[in-house]
Structure formats: structure tokens, C-alpha cells
Amino acid sequence: MSAITYLTRTWLTRSFRPFLFTNAYDQKLPYEACENLGLYIHIPFCERICAFCPYCKVLYSKKLCDRYLDALIQEIHMAGRQTTDKKTVTSLYFGGGTPAMIVERIGEIIEAVKEHFIITEGIGVELHPDNVRVSVLQMLKEAGVTKISIGVQSFQEKFQQILGRKPVDLAAMAAALEEVEFETVSMDFIFALPGQTFADLKTDIDTAFANGANHIAIYPFIDFTFTQSPVKALPKREKQRLLDDITNYCLDKGYVRSSIWTFARERQARYSSMTRDNFLGFGCSATTLLQGQFKINTFSVEGYCERIRKGELPTSLTLRFTRRQRMVYYLFWTAYSTRVNEADFEKFFGVPLKRMYGSALWIARALGFVTYEDGVYRMTLKGAFYYHYYENFYTLAYIDKMWGIMRKEAFPKQIRL
Numbered sequence: 357m358s359a360i361t362y363l364t365r366t367w368l369t370r371s372f373r374p375f376l377f378t379n380a381y382d383q384k385l386p387y388e389a390c391e392n393l394g395l396y397i398h399i400p401f402c403e404r405i406c407a408f409c410p411y412c413k414v415l416y417s418k419k420l421c422d423r424y425l426d427a428l429i430q431e432i433h434m435a436g437r438q439t440t441d442k443k444t445v446t447s448l449y450f451g452g453g454t455p456a457m458i459v460e461r462i463g464e465i466i467e468a469v470k471e472h473f474i475i476t477e478g479i480g481v482e483l484h485p486d487n488v489r490v491s492v493l494q495m496l497k498e499a500g501v502t503k504i505s506i507g508v509q510s511f512q513e514k515f516q517q518i519l520g521r522k523p524v525d526l527a528a529m530a531a532a533l534e535e536v537e538f539e540t541v542s543m544d545f546i547f548a549l550p551g552q553t554f555a556d557l558k559t560d561i562d563t564a565f566a567n568g569a570n571h572i573a574i575y576p577f578i579d580f581t582f583t584q585s586p587v588k589a590l591p592k593r594e595k596q597r598l599l600d601d602i603t604n605y606c607l608d609k610g611y612v613r614s615s616i617w618t619f620a621r622e623r624q625a626r627y628s629s630m631t632r633d634n635f636l637g638f639g640c641s642a643t644t645l646l647q648g649q650f651k652i653n654t655f656s657v658e659g660y661c662e663r664i665r666k667g668e669l670p671t672s673l674t675l676r677f678t679r680r681q682r683m684v685y686y687l688f689w690t691a692y693s694t695r696v697n698e699a700d701f702e703k704f705f706g707v708p709l710k711r712m713y714g715s716a717l718w719i720a721r722a723l724g725f726v727t728y729e730d731g732v733y734r735m736t737l738k739g740a741f742y743y744h745y746y747e748n749f750y751t752l753a754y755i756d757k758m759w760g761i762m763r764k765e766a767f768p769k770q771i772r773l
């Protein structure tokens with residue numbers, strides 16, 4: 357593990373204790389009392405596999421997919437039946453993989469969710485650019501979907517080639533988006549690819565907003581050790597310059613920075629499954645974050661269906677938090693929205709933020725990473741870059757290691773990070 361993540365974790369959790377994930381899991385999930393609870397559903401099927409992609413996915417086959425969806429609906433009922441009243445949740449997001457591959461059954465899945473949950477802030481679905489066609493969008497809309505996020509990655513052929521993606525049919529995509537409207541239309545881009553300049557990204561951002569998007573996400577390219585991708589990310593300095601240039605460009609245009617990687621042209625446009633205090637995840641590789649635990653489902657589609665067939669939850673590993681570990685987790689994910697509110701922290705943990713992390717926040721202010729006003733810490737441009745930089749270490753130290761193991765073993769005994 358990188359020295360940076362080890363030292364920061366030890367300091368912030370005031371403990372040398374590692375994050376220990378074990379295979380002992382709960383059949384009952386304590387989510388009834390959770391506020392600000394979000395839902396996530398993973399659909400691990402793709403038509404083609406992209407070499408750079410680290411997510412849990414397999415090639416589509418109708419038979420396997422139908423079996424998976426039957427199991428998924430059962431998992432939703434197994435978790436949903438654990439409370440007597442319908443539980444209010446913020447949002448429901450479908451990610452993948454390519455969720456549009458199951459568009460004919462998405463209504464059935466949403467109905468299963470609605471038997472147990474009341475969704476207050478809409479339903480989002482991740483799409484491949486090829487999915488953005490009138491027929492698919494109409495089916496999504498009829499099923500109740502209000503937000504979509506399209507994995508464009510780049511509009512430019514040289515970067516599509518680097519990533520091994522097909523060219524995007526911009527005209528077809530824009531025409532479909534004009535015909536079927538959604539509250540949020542987000543487009544994903546990857547930056548820090550070899551040879552990529554600010555001018556390249558500026559063109560992509562302008563093209564997105566001129567062709568139906570009202571929100572964009574710009575992710576730094578991450579070279580996961582277990583993927584087959586030959587692509588190497590840009591060095592730190594060039595990456596920082598690019599991130600600063602893109603951020604300044606978007607802020608000058610009046611776009612709202614809704615999280616570290618996302619900018620919205622309209623304030624109500626939002627697409628984020630991550631900035632929730634708690635969430636329940638269904639499907640392969642989906643994670644669940646509650647007050648005292650973080651759990652992750654198996655990455656194996658077969659292993660998943662088998663567990664559900666036996667009437668058991670498909671949890672592969674569970675991390676039981678110490679209080680300080682939970683606080684670090686809370687701060688890490690809340691900071692993703694570029695701000696941390698003292699009152700929210702105190703409501704969640706019952707202790708003032710300053711009492712727990714006063715010295716760390718004082719240092720962060722002195723270094724110019726955050727500003728403080730009216731009980732809210734806001735990340736500066738410099739802070740956002742270092743958060744981004746740290747997140748990169750976190751991804752490579754924790755997520756890369758964990759996903760690398762989970763792709764090979766359906767139910768590992770334990771993982772120590």
C-alpha cells in the first residue's frame with residue numbers, strides 16, 4: 357500500500373488498525389433508521405469489453421442475463437422485506453456494465469424496488485453512446501427514469517482509438533436527446549490520456565453542452581493494474597494543469613461544480629450515486645454503506661445467482677467500522693461534493709466536527725486546501741487537485757487491490773487493506 361494512504365489513514369483514524377474485510381456477513385441489513393439513503397443497482401453485461409474498464413462486467417448472453425435479473429429481483433425483495441413500512445430513499449441509480457442491455461426488463465426491476473422504497477429524487481441510468489436512440493430512451497422514460505449519464509469518453513477519434521472505442525454517432529445521439537427529454541443528461545469524459553491537451557477537452561465540453569447535455573463528468577484516467585490496457589496516464593504536473601484549466605474554463609462559463617469531477621449548466625441537473633451518507637447496493641459487485649458497516653457483493657455472476665437461489669444475500673466481504681474509520685469514510689465521500697457541513701457531521705455522529713478533526717482542518721485551511729464560512733468547509737482549486745491526487749492513491753491502494761482479488765475469487769475469506 358502506498359505510504360501516503362497508510363500514513364493519512366493512521367493519522368485520521370488515530371489507529372494502526374487496517375481496514376479488515378471478512379466473509380462473515382449479516383442476513384439482516386440495518387438500514388431502517390438510516391437517513392439520506394440512496395439505492396444502486398449493478399447490471400454487469402456489455403456487448404463488447406473495453407480494455408481500460410475496471411468495472412465488474414461480462415459479455416452479454418440472453419440466458420445468463422435473464423437468470424441474473426430474476427436473482428436481482430429476489431435480492432431486492434430479500435433486502436426490502438426487512439422493514440415493515442416502505443422506506444424513503446433519495447435516488448436509485450443503475451450502473452454497469454451497460455444497463456440499457458436490459459431495457460425491456462428495467463420497468464419490472466423498478467416496480468420491485470417501489471414495492472419497498474419511496475424514491476424522492478429520481479432514477480438515473482448509465483448509457484453507452486450506442487444506446488442513445490429514441491426507442492431506448494422512450495422505454496427508459498416510460499419506466500420512470502429521470503436522469504441519464506452517457507459514457508462518451510471523448511468525441512475525438514484519436515482518443516477513441518487510444519481507448520479502443522468506436523466513434524460516437526453524434527448526430528444520432530443529439531437527435532434522440534432532442535426528442536426524448538430528461539431532467540439530467542450527463543456525459544462522461546476521460547482526461548489525462550496520452551497527448552491530450554486543454555484544447556481537446558474544451559472542444560469535448562463545448563460539444564457536449566451543444567448536443568443535449570446539461571451536466572458533464574470529467575474523470576482522470578486510471579491505469580488499473582488488472583486491466584489489459586496499454587494506455588498510460590499523463591504525469592502529475594500535466595494532469596494538474598489540465599484539471600485546473602478545465603475547472604477554470606467551466607467556472608468562467610458559469611457552470612456549477614457539483615462534485616470534484618462534475619459540472620452542471622443548470623443547477624437542478626445532478627448525477628451522483630456517490631455523495632450519499634448511506635446506500636444499499638444490489639447486484640454483482642454492488643456496495644452497501646451503512647452506519648456501522650461497508651459490504652460488497654460478489655463479482656461472480658454465477659456465484660451471485662447461486663447465493664440467491666439458496667435464499668441468502670450475495671455479500672462477499674464486510675468491513676465493520678470503528679467509529680473513527682466511519683468518520684474518515686464519511687469525510688472522504690462528503691468531500692467528493694467539494695464541501696463538508698459541520699452541522700451535518702454533528703447530526704450524523706453526535707459530536708462536533710471541530711472536536712474530532714480540529715487540527716486536521718486547521719492545517720487544511722493553513723495550506724489553502726479549504727476555506728471556512730458559516731459552518732461549511734469548501735475546497736479550493738488547490739484542495740480539489742490534492743483531493744483528486746489523493747483519490748488516485750486511494751483507488752490504486754485500496755480499490756485496485758480489492759477488485760483485483762474479487763475478479764478472481766467469488767468469496768475470498770478476508771482482505772486486509
Ligand SMILES: C[S@@+](CC[C@H](N)C(=O)[O-])C[C@H]1O[C@@H](n2cnc3c(N)ncnc32)[C@H](O)[C@@H]1O
Pocket residue numbers: 408409410411451452453454482483484485506507508509544545546575576577578579580
Ligand atoms: C461503467 S463505466 C461506462 C458506462 C457505459 N458502459 C459506457 O461504456 O459508456 C462508467 C464510466 O467510468 C469511467 N471509466 C471507466 N474506466 C475508467 C478508467 N480506467 N479511468 C477513469 N475512468 C474510467 C468512464 O468515463 C465511464 O463512462
Ligand code: SF4
Pocket residue numbers: 401402403404405406409410411413452453454484507
Ligand atoms: S466501459 Fe462500458 S462498455 Fe466498456 S467494458 Fe466498461 S462498462 Fe462495458
